Amino acid sequence: MNFKMMGRFIAQILSIEGFFMLPALLISLSHGEDMAVKGFLVALAAIGVGVLSLSLICRGAPSAFYAKEGLVCVGASWIAMSLAGCLPFWVSREIPVFIDAFFEIVSGFTTTGASILPEVESLSKGILYWRSFSHWLGGMGVLVFLLAFTGGKGQGFTMHLLRAESPGPNVGKLVPKMRTTAAILYIIYVILTILNILFLWMGDMPLFDSVCHAFGTAGTGGFGIKNDSFTSYSPYLQNVTTVFMILFGVNFSCYYLLLIREWKSVIRDEELRTYFCIILASVALIVWNTRGLYGTLEETIRHAAFQVASLMTTTGYATADFDLWPSFSKTILLCLMVVGACAGSTGGGLKVGRAMLIFKSLGRNIRQVMKPRKVMAVRNNGLVVPEKVLDNTNAYLSAYIIILFFSFLLISLDGFSTGTNFSAILACFNNIGPGLEAVGPTCNYSAFSDFSKLVLIVDMLAGRLEIFPILVLFSHYTWKND
Amino acid sequence: MNIIIAGDGKVGSMLTRQLSSEGHDITVIDSNSSVLESTVERYDVFAVHGNCASMDVLLQAGVKDADLLIAATSEDEVNLLCCTTAHALNPKLHTIGRIRNPEYTEQIYRMRNIFGLSMVINPENQAATEIDRLLKYPGFLRRDTFAKGRTEIVELRVGAGSKLCNVRLMDLESIVRCKVLVCAVLRDGSASAPRGDFVLREGDRVFFTALSQNLTTLLKNLGILTRRVRSVTICGGSKISYYLASRLKKSGISSRIIEKDYARCRELCALLPDTEIIHGDISNQELLESEALGKTDALVTLTGIDEMNMIVSLYAASQGVPQVITKLGHTGNRSIIDSLNLGSVICPRDLVCNNIVRYVRAMENQTGAALSVHTIADGQAEALEFLVDEHTLNIGKPLKEIRLKPNILLVSISHGATPEIPNGDSFFRQGDTVVVVDTNSREIIRQLNDIFA
Numbered sequence: 001m002n003f004k005m006m007g008r009f010i011a012q013i014l015s016i017e018g019f020f021m022l023p024a025l026l027i028s029l030s031h032g033e034d035m036a037v038k039g040f041l042v043a044l045a046a047i048g049v050g051v052l053s054l055s056l057i058c059r060g061a062p063s064a065f066y067a068k069e070g071l072v073c074v075g076a077s078w079i080a081m082s083l084a085g086c087l088p089f090w091v092s093r094e095i096p097v098f099i100d101a102f103f104e105i106v107s108g109f110t111t112t113g114a115s116i117l118p119e120v121e122s123l124s125k126g127i128l129y130w131r132s133f134s135h136w137l138g139g140m141g142v143l144v145f146l147l148a149f150t151g152g153k154g155q156g157f158t159m160h161l162l163r164a165e166s167p168g169p170n171v172g173k174l175v176p177k178m179r180t181t182a183a184i185l186y187i188i189y190v191i192l193t194i195l196n197i198l199f200l201w202m203g204d205m206p207l208f209d210s211v212c213h214a215f216g217t218a219g220t221g222g223f224g225i226k227n228d229s230f231t232s233y234s235p236y237l238q239n240v241t242t243v244f245m246i247l248f249g250v251n252f253s254c255y256y257l258l259l260i261r262e263w264k265s266v267i268r269d270e271e272l273r274t275y276f277c278i279i280l281a282s283v284a285l286i287v288w289n290t291r292g293l294y295g296t297l298e299e300t301i302r303h304a305a306f307q308v309a310s311l312m313t314t315t316g317y318a319t320a321d322f323d324l325w326p327s328f329s330k331t332i333l334l335c336l337m338v339v340g341a342c343a344g345s346t347g348g349g350l351k352v353g354r355a356m357l358i359f360k361s362l363g364r365n366i367r368q369v370m371k372p373r374k375v376m377a378v379r380n381n382g383l384v385v386p387e388k389v390l391d392n393t394n395a396y397l398s399a400y401i402i403i404l405f406f407s408f409l410l411i412s413l414d415g416f417s418t419g420t421n422f423s424a425i426l427a428c429f430n431n432i433g434p435g436l437e438a439v440g441p442t443c444n445y446s447a448f449s450d451f452s453k454l455v456l457i458v459d460m461l462a463g464r465l466e467i468f469p470i471l472v473l474f475s476h477y478t479w480k481n482d
Numbered sequence: 483m484n485i486i487i488a489g490d491g492k493v494g495s496m497l498t499r500q501l502s503s504e505g506h507d508i509t510v511i512d513s514n515s516s517v518l519e520s521t522v523e524r525y526d527v528f529a530v531h532g533n534c535a536s537m538d539v540l541l542q543a544g545v546k547d548a549d550l551l552i553a554a555t556s557e558d559e560v561n562l563l564c565c566t567t568a569h570a571l572n573p574k575l576h577t578i579g580r581i582r583n584p585e586y587t588e589q590i591y592r593m594r595n596i597f598g599l600s601m602v603i604n605p606e607n608q609a610a611t612e613i614d615r616l617l618k619y620p621g622f623l624r625r626d627t628f629a630k631g632r633t634e635i636v637e638l639r640v641g642a643g644s645k646l647c648n649v650r651l652m653d654l655e656s657i658v659r660c661k662v663l664v665c666a667v668l669r670d671g672s673a674s675a676p677r678g679d680f681v682l683r684e685g686d687r688v689f690f691t692a693l694s695q696n697l698t699t700l701l702k703n704l705g706i707l708t709r710r711v712r713s714v715t716i717c718g719g720s721k722i723s724y725y726l727a728s729r730l731k732k733s734g735i736s737s738r739i740i741e742k743d744y745a746r747c748r749e750l751c752a753l754l755p756d757t758e759i760i761h762g763d764i765s766n767q768e769l770l771e772s773e774a775l776g777k778t779d780a781l782v783t784l785t786g787i788d789e790m791n792m793i794v795s796l797y798a799a800s801q802g803v804p805q806v807i808t809k810l811g812h813t814g815n816r817s818i819i820d821s822l823n824l825g826s827v828i829c830p831r832d833l834v835c836n837n838i839v840r841y842v843r844a845m846e847n848q849t850g851a852a853l854s855v856h857t858i859a860d861g862q863a864e865a866l867e868f869l870v871d872e873h874t875l876n877i878g879k880p881l882k883e884i885r886l887k888p889n890i891l892l893v894s895i896s897h898g899a900t901p902e903i904p905n906g907d908s909f910f911r912q913g914d915t916v917v918v919v920d921t922n923s924r925e926i927i928r929q930l931n932d933i934f935a
Contacts, residue, residue: 373773375747375759384752 113222
């Protein structure tokens with residue numbers, strides 16, 4: 001294990017985080033929020049000390065850096081980043097308990113949006129901004145940012161980092177250079193975010209609110225700045241947010257293909273088609289199931305579409321308390337939570353592409369039982385999917401289910417209802433935010449014990465980083481010297 | 483003509499035999515000196531030892547004075563380089579290159595000017611085309627098309643209990659109830675042009691000339707079942723199998739390939755999404771029965787081993803598969819092959835040689851040359867298509883007044899777009915195309931006037 005190299009990476013990531021904390025500090029300063037300013041300054045000081053000591057210790061690191069280092073580095077840097085990121089919450093006393101502050105920032109960076117705060121409107125502006133911005137930074141990934149703007153100096157190992165941090169079964173570069181790939185992803189991300197801010201702002205939302213909500217939407221996070229999330233905003237703002245949530249749930253390489261005018265491959269993309277089909281079908285079913293619940297058809301469709309987009313892309317905003325919807329609609333939403341958004345988007349969950357591969361390979365294996373001699377391949381977009389990818393996907397599914405059930409078992413110690421526990425695990429593991437019943441859209445996670453919160457924190461990180469970077473931290477093979 | 487044949491393999495040696503017997507000056511290039519020695523011993527040709535893609539060797543073989551170069555080594559890349567180099571040395575040279583790799587076929591055909599290729603030949607693709615054509619009309623052992631697809635010569639075998647058994651040719655029309663002409667009969671391994679009092683016997687292979695639109699009527703009136711082929715089983719995953727399966731897919735026929743090598747199965751599976759690929763050894767009878775026989779309309783054996791193809795075809799025919807097609811790499815001993823019930827026999831090498839010989843004849847005589855030449859009846863007869871021009875003799879005379887050389891038949895006349903199976907009162911005009919069948923293998927018909935006595 002090349003700890004020194006990892007230390008340098010972590011130092012770089014912490015300095016990026018510190019840099020992004022400056023706008024939040026400025027906002028706090030301009031609003032004269034003394035406690036928040038103190039919180040940010042302490043955090044920046046801690047980051048400064050950490051970066052300095054890490055770069056002193058890790059001088060002259062050897063350059064050997066392989067898949068194992070990549071995985072461990074991603075897991076470790078996310079934990080380090082979260083530890084530094086929660087300091088403003090804790091030091092400013094706005095979230096007085098450390099584990100709560102840690103939960104909140106992990107929920108932010110992993111774009112979950114699960115909160116332990118019963119009430120957010122009393123938080124200071126700087127803290128609110130930092131809370132929302134953590135979604136934006138975590139959505140595309142801070143390592144990708146590092147690669148995009150500091151460059152990997154052309155070394156091949158950067159692929160391990162991108163693969164470990166980017167969601168999806170089959171991560172590839174868009175262009176030969178990793179740095180350019182990462183930059184393209186971030187540019188698309190920034191442009192879409194700015195568009196989102198403009199559209200919200202045009203709908204008479206204050207600029208600060210627009211920025212915070214756009215960050216939450218872009219990262220498919222879900223932290224709002226109002227207690228009732230999106231319920232009190234105008235139908236226009238709700239619809240804009242629906243559209244942008246869906247857009248941020250699309251694989252970003254599709255946007256790149258659109259930019260280079262490869263229309264056909266975008267239109268024919270199987271994952272994209274499936275993604276839109278699932279959204280349309282779910283909206284239709286929920287509209288049918290909740291008919292009569294709202295005054296007009298327009299309102300029914302608006303709420304159904306918003307909730308479907310929010311849960312499918314694992315954002316977690318809400319315009320309606322879907323906990324009050326009929327059971328069929330709630331079950332559809334639970335299923336959408338598991339499926340998640342497209343691979344290569346900022347969304348979480350199992351990913352549409354991965355779910356498709358799982359279904360296809362299952363179908364293939366069933367047919368294989370009946371025709372043992374037939375040679376069959378699983379195809380995606382007409383191309384044969386390598387068996388190794390299928391193996392990884394199935395292994396991912398197993399890991400997913402095992403973690404799901406262990407976490408379910410562990411948090412059930414708190415004595416909440418099965419529905420609450422199950423939906424809480426689903427909502428955290430798939431980076432959504434609100435679940436059902438006691439953790440529904442109008443409630444929060446503050447009632448859980450510290451131990452359960454720790455379990456949920458691990459789940460959130462595992463869900464965001466596609467399980468393996470977190471899983472390897474717990475494996476003794478990782479720490480063996482060889 | 484001066485012809486250089488590069489590569490003295492299966493195709494090369496067959497071309498050497500055929501073209502030297504037609505009186506051309508042949509130079510053979512090969513890198514294997516013992517093969518060259520035996521060629522020089524058998525045929526009156528000049529041999530050059532070396533790499534045919536190298537300039538020195540080509541110059542030594544007289545590329546400057548050559549009219550045609552045929553590159554038929556086993557390597558596509560060598561053939562390509564050989565043709566390009568030779569063409570650069572002698573821009574007037576015609577070049578024929580054999581390209582077999584499916585990945586190259588399309589692009590090289592399109593870029594043949596860049597490579598200096600006059601013609602690209604692909605034995606596997608040609609064999610697949612031929613098999614595809616046979617599958618369209620189950621019942622015929624072979625089909626050759628003339629007059630832009632309007633006239634055909636088809637081959638039928640007189641089986642036991644066939645309606646053709648013991649029929650005099652002059653009574654044939656009352657049975658088939660459409661106009662056909664028997665242009666050759668192969669009996670006991672020798673071909674002849676039969677007269678009206680000829681009586682067909684069991685085991686004969688008969689070559690009919692018929693209009694393409696009458697083929698269905700012909701089969702129906704002979705009592706041969708003509709159910710459309712819907713599913714085809716292909717034994718062996720060779721290049722021909724790939725070409726065939728992709729062709730069949732275009733015509734909406736489902737196909738199934740059985741291949742022994744698992745890695746090749748995976749490759750085929752990636753290339754052919756709609757074809758069922760089965761991993762297994764066709765020499766295993768149980769596999770053959772469970773996967774192939776009984777539910778297939780046609781079975782094509784395309785493995786690289788002739789003996790395997792023959793055995794599987796024999797077994798399939800005995801199990802009542804309606805149509806069986808066998809690929810053979812060597813057709814040396816025709817009398818043994820004929821005595822077996824192998825269905826249609828396809829030999830890629832023969833197809834390619836036919837094609838090249840046709841090209842050579844067309845080059846040799848720009849005016850009055852055959853439009854196309856087809857070797858039928860195991861190479862004992864030729865069917866040639868000619869254009870009637872102003873130099874042709876006997877224009878406008880009824881056929882009964884024209885005397886033809888022995889064993890030569892005029893089997894079809896096409897006036898513009900209307901084809902005709904001729905009788906004694908038919909005649910041809912300038913601009914028509916005619917098809918002539920020559921069962922006299924000693925004499926070569928170079929132009930149409932050669933057929934008149």
